[in-house]
Amino acid sequence: MNVNQSIPPVPPFGQPQPVYPGYHQSSYSGQSGSTAPAIPYGAYNGPVPGYQQTPPQGISRAPPSSGAPPASTAQAACGQVAYGQFGQGDVQNGPSSAVQMQRLPGSQPFGSTLAPVGSQPAVLQPYGPPPTSAQVTAQLAGMQISSAVVPAPPSSGLGYGPPTSLASASGSFPNSGLYGSYPQGQASPVSQAQGHPGIQTPQRSAPSQASSFTPPASGGPRLPSMTGPLLPGQGFGGPSVSQPNHVSSPPPQALPPGTQMTGPLGPPPPMHSLQQPGYQPQQNGSFGSARGPQPNYGSPYPAAPTFGSQPGPPQPLPPKRLDPDAIPSPIQVIEDDRNNRGTEPFVTGVRGQVPPLVTTNFLVKDQGNASPRYIRCTSYNIPCTSDMAKQAQVPLAAVIKPLATLPPDEASPYVVDHGESGPLRCNRCKAYMCPFMQFIEGGRRFQCCFCSCINDVPPQYFQHLDHTGKRVDAYDRPELSLGSYEFLATVDYCKNNKFPSPPAFIFMIDVSYNAIRTGLVRLLCEELKSLLDFLPREGGAEESAIRVGFVTYNKVLHFYNVKSSLAQPQMMVVSDVADMFVPLLDGFLVNVNESRAVITSLLDQIPEMFADTRETETVFVPVIQAGMEALKAAECAGKLFLFHTSLPIAEAPGKLKNRDDRKLINTDKEKTLFQPQTGAYQTLAKECVAQGCCIDLFLFPNQYVDVATLSVVPQLTGGSVYKYACFQVENDQERFLSDLRRDVQKVVGFDAVMRVRTSTGIRAVDFFGAFYMSNTTDVELAGLDGDKTVTVEFKHDDRLNEESGALLQCALLYTSCAGQRRLRIHNLALNCCTQLADLYRNCETDTLINYMAKFAYRGVLNSPVKAVRDTLITQCAQILACYRKNCASPSSAGQLILPECMKLLPVYLNCVLKSDVLQPGAEVTTDDRAYVRQLVTSMDVAETNVFFYPRLLPLTKSPIESTTEPTAVRASEERLSNGDIYLLENGLNLFLWVGASVQQGVVQSLFSVSSFSQITSGLSVLPVLDNPLSKKVRGLIDSLRAQRSRYMKLIVVKQEDKLEMLFKHFLVEDKSLSGGASYVDFLCHMHKEIRQLLS
Ligand SMILES: [Zn+2]
Helix, strand or coil: CCCCCCCCCCCCCCCCCCCCHHHCCCCCCCCCHHHCCCCCECCCCCCCCCCCCCCCCCCCCCCCCCCCCCHHHHHHHHCCCCCCCCCCCCCCCCCHHHCCCCCCCCCCCCCCCCCCCCCCCCCCCCCCCCCHHHEEEECCCHHHHHHHHCCCCCCCCCCCCCCHHHHHCCCCCCCCCCCCCCCCCCCCCCCCCCCCHHHHCCCCCHHHHCCCCCCCCCCCCCCHHHHHHHCCCCCCCCCCCCCCCCCCCCCHHHCCCCHHHHHHHCCCCHHHCCCCHHHCCCCCCCCCCCCCCCCCCCCCCCCCCCCCCCCCCCCCCCCCCCCHHHCCCHHHHHHHHHHHHCCCCEECCCCCCCCCCCCCCCCEECCCCCCCCCEEECECEEECCHHHHHHHCCCCEEEECCCCCCCCCCCCCCEECCHHHCCCECCCCCCECCCCCEEEHHHCEEECCCCCCEEECCHHHCCCECCCCCECCHHHCHHHHCCEEEEECCHHHCHHHCCCCCCEEEEEEECCHHHHHCCHHHHHHHHHHHHHHHCCCCCCCCCCCCEEEEEEECCCEEEEECCCCCCCCEEEEECCHHHCCCCCCCCCCECCCCCHHHHHHHHHHHHHHCCCCCCCCCCCHHHHHHHHHHHHHCCCCEEEEEEECCCCCCCCCCCCCCCCCHHHCCCCCHHHHCCCCCCHHHHHHHHHHHHCEEEEEEECCCCCCCHHHHCHHHHHCCCCEEECCCCCHHHHHHHHHHHHHHHHHCCEEEEEEEEEEECCCEEEEEEECCCECCCCCCEEEEEEECCCCEEEEEEECCCCCCCCCEEEEEEEEEECCCCCEEEEEEEEEEEEECCHHHHHHCECHHHHHHHHHHHHHHHCCCCCHHHHHHHHHHHHHHHHHHHHHHCCCCCCCCCEEEEHHHCCHHHHHHHHHCCCCCCCCCCCCHHHHHHHHHHHHCCCHHHHHHHHCCEEEECCCCCCCCCCCCCCECCCHHHCCCCCEEEEECCCEEEEEECCCCCHHHHHHHHCCCCHHHCCCCCCCCCCCCCHHHHHHHHHHHHHHHCCCCCCEEEEEECCCCCHHHHHCCCCCCCCCCCCCCHHHHHHHHHHHHHHHHC
């Protein structure tokens, strides 16, 4: 895995790609690209004499500055938890109002094209009429299976219908806790009316529970017979119409007894035999061997509803059932990819290559296309025509993280300085110089790869071409040979034609009664004293260029003069919050080192000054207004860090009222819960964006604070929202301080504008993320950090060409932490196809889910949640039905056939459908939903992947001395063994589940108590004990936290304890208490939907 190891050059664009000796940067010293270094790529000084095609030796060029210290490592000194490269962000999109939930079939015209050019490494199955190989055939005996075994659903319909029962749930976690701090020991009042008697399942040994389905020795009798009865039109549309969104299942009576059952219930299809390692019953190691007959499938949830099954006349129930081990397993897919693709570097020279999964550790070598850490696509092979795209219904989207932090062994983008002439661009479409531009006429002109315009090459950029038509200095210039690089921007790219000043950070602290009482203010002020030494800085800079300022507030605002010449800080109170102004300019924004004594004095005094406050009311909009005005007065961009505790009810602009109403759930008005209460917040956000003022909001609510409204400004300005419900210093300080340290230190690009250009035939039509848009093409970001992604959807506006493929270029103009104006460019070339099979062979399900979740989460702002869920289900069914119809070999209707690289689409989509935003449980508050909704909107693919399908790691299965992370098991209760301990994480939450029969020695080693019963439920810190198991588990927890952008607080859950209900919420393959379907049931339902589409 050595970055520098030489890799056989892959001919990307038809030419050999030398390894770039000259570009080897000193291995990332911990600096993220944006902070980049400072050594700009040497400006070009005239034609290079006699350049030979040999790979440049990196000679004359100053070593690309190895980037500035990555925010992460360098500053780790502060003791904060190290963080991984993936972060989360916050969110929301531009003018959401414009977006409607209607997306039907594709929509635009397409064209057709030529012959495939790029090679397709990965999935090689031949496509042809009957390409049996590539498909995953899972013989889901359709609905019959489930109907035969599972009791009919309650009339209310749990599945996808509105979970009617939900609201009735009695209690609820008062302060709610999934996303906030969870009050320990709280019982979960969730009603169990829906039949979850299974909670007391004493024996959880996986093997015994699952299904009774006996794996066929070989494909067994898979009979034609089944087709008969199952044919569309015949058995379907039966009486079971109780569930509107569900296709009813075949009425039993329609099937002649004898035949009907055999088919579906018979032995599983030969799917195992087809090169489907993933389907082997034993894939999960400890689980899954042959299962014994199981009368009661899904014991944990006996009452699992099926989709429309009908009790009907008594029939002989075959004791067989769909075997959970026989359906596609996320764990297996992840493991296979790790084994197959984690060993070789991913070299980006080949067009249209599908990268390894986000769950695989791999090294990237940039040879002309942007790293998947910057851009991931739903498909790397785009249909040539809009008709094809419409038919397939596969969304064409790219998830872009322009400032992604790279791992230490990958180089940050080189900075290219073209001097006063600035970056070279196409005269017509303004695309930036990139490896795909074609030089012609001996090098005197170049043809734009995006719009085909012929441009003159400026004299100072002229270079000769070699016999292949490539510039001889191509490998010497990042912009001619790499997928990602930066240009230093000229003054033309700056606001008001003036180079920017360094940005500023303003800390705005709520000092009302609640903030003081909880100890928050004291904790925060103490922390800031040391944290200010770790503000982001560039390259080798000794100190950060960022200036700081301080404001405290409740109903009024207090500004502080911390000028270095003062002996003590001075406070100025502004009580006229209706017409906010900044009372001082000189002395408000200062250099930390120069004013250190005054700042320290101020931070010492703040907690004392307000110690006896009785003021409970706060304002909010005036606070942001003040910060923004201060930046405006100082003529700089910057970030406001707001620490806020309550619903702003004080008389002032943006005053809010408590409008939380759970009765709206599942009504047409549910969307109002996600919409801001007043337009004042959007208006303010627009002003902030214009000023380059980004807001990071830290919330510490004891009750409803209307996150949907308060998060509007952070979302539209590219900021982040953090929420610590029922904050208490003793329980939550570690989490809060870890998040704060990371947030303050991370590298940010300010006052940014992003534009995505595409080659002729497709164009960017829709955007998702935390930003603002005032027109249809420019994504405006007051701030953008390395955790945030922008998802872009494309549509055809013309026919694409197989030979030339499709190109994307993402250009981000931003101001660095030191005040340097830069352009970061990412290029990506995709293949185009005339065969649907090529599309289906080059999709990336994790990215598809990222897009679909964001699409749905934005949809809830405008449409009933149920309609949003239905749209997703329909789209998924259309995608799979199109594959079945056009790409799979003919087979019986009883078979569910999934494209290999989309075989996890159903399980992942089901996780999205039953997520808290789309199908909330009784314990999920309105604020939690709004919070998660905005978080997901700017998550990257790795984050959505683990967020929707959590990782469940067994801790005592592997040898204690093993140092590798344990292999996860599927997120289902039946995978839990009561003699084991598991960690579950989803990027926001972390649970340690302890089985009731865990060995006493293990209990002692981990908890330092003598028995299971003595373990404190809800514990959030494991005792530090000096034994191998304790060290290993604590080490693993640290490692998991380091991989996530937000600190995950630990919650210890004991089997059969009250808290277990909370934990089970994350076992996403099971039926959920809020009515979400189990994986097996959903797969059956999806199968049915597909068959209906095909009939
Ligand atoms: Zn052009």
